[in-house]
Amino acid sequence: MKDLQSGLRVLFEVVFLAVLGLDGFALFISVFLPLQSGTFQAVVLLDLAASAMVLVAYLTRPGVRDRWNVPLVAAPFYFIGVTILGVPQHSPILAALNLVKVAGILMAVRDLAGSVGEFMRRSRLGYGVGLFISVIFVFxxxxxIVESPVNPLVVTYExxxxxxxxxITTVGYGDIVxxxxxxxxxxxxxxxxxxASxxxxxxxxxxxxxxxLRGEQERIESRRRDEFREIEARISGVEERLERIEEMLGELRKGP
Incomplete structure (x- = not known):
């Protein structure tokens, strides 16, 4: 049961970090580059879902629930501003709020990474993942910027x-060159x-x-050595008792 709970917790952390990272990427892009209407609506829904997940994650962790950036990261600015209040998509106020939220998301990833974050730090897996994400983000x-003015196949950021x-996934359909x-x-x-990544x-x-695996093998060997020492101690105790019994029998045979 504990293994199942641990596995589910790790799975939730992986999904949670992936959603947070995708949300930060989408918010940053939406501030500086034009997105199609359907893509922008997807960003709004993604940010709403990520905000709800962040709020729940912070509220269920006593050690981080009082952080100052909780309201900032948990606020779906696009959903509130564009969907509810009718603010224009490219409003400077929304842009500034979402840029600050991206910084808050980076802090939330550090606060809420949990065992997955510890594993990535210990294994240095973050270097490869960071390179992969950076390549997507930058390129x-x-x-x-370089292709859209002259390439008819590159009309939108999408x-x-x-x-x-x-x-980057080496699929290469060839529909865009x-x-x-x-x-x-x-x-x-x-x-x-x-x-490289x-x-x-x-x-x-x-x-x-x-x-x-090496650490697990060492733990097994250490446990076996402890068990052997315990068995040896028991055998030594039995031998001492047998010696005392033999001494007592010898004294009985000699008589008074």
């Missing part, structure tokens, strides 16, 4: 995101970054797994 913007995702020299260079960097993630995960 989607760069590719959009097109750039689609190109980077299919390149760069036409500028800087765009092609960007694609090359993304390809090599995919190899995959290698880092694989090496970190493998190293941590081997270290865990």
């Amino acid at each position: 989607t913007i760069l590719f959009y 097109d750039s995101l689609w190109y980077v995702l299919q390149t 760069p036409v500028t020299s800087l765009g092609r260079f960007t694609g090359m960097v993304i390809m090599f970054s995919a190899i 995959t290698s880092l993630i694989t090496a970190s995960a493998t190293s941590t797994l081997l270290e865990t």
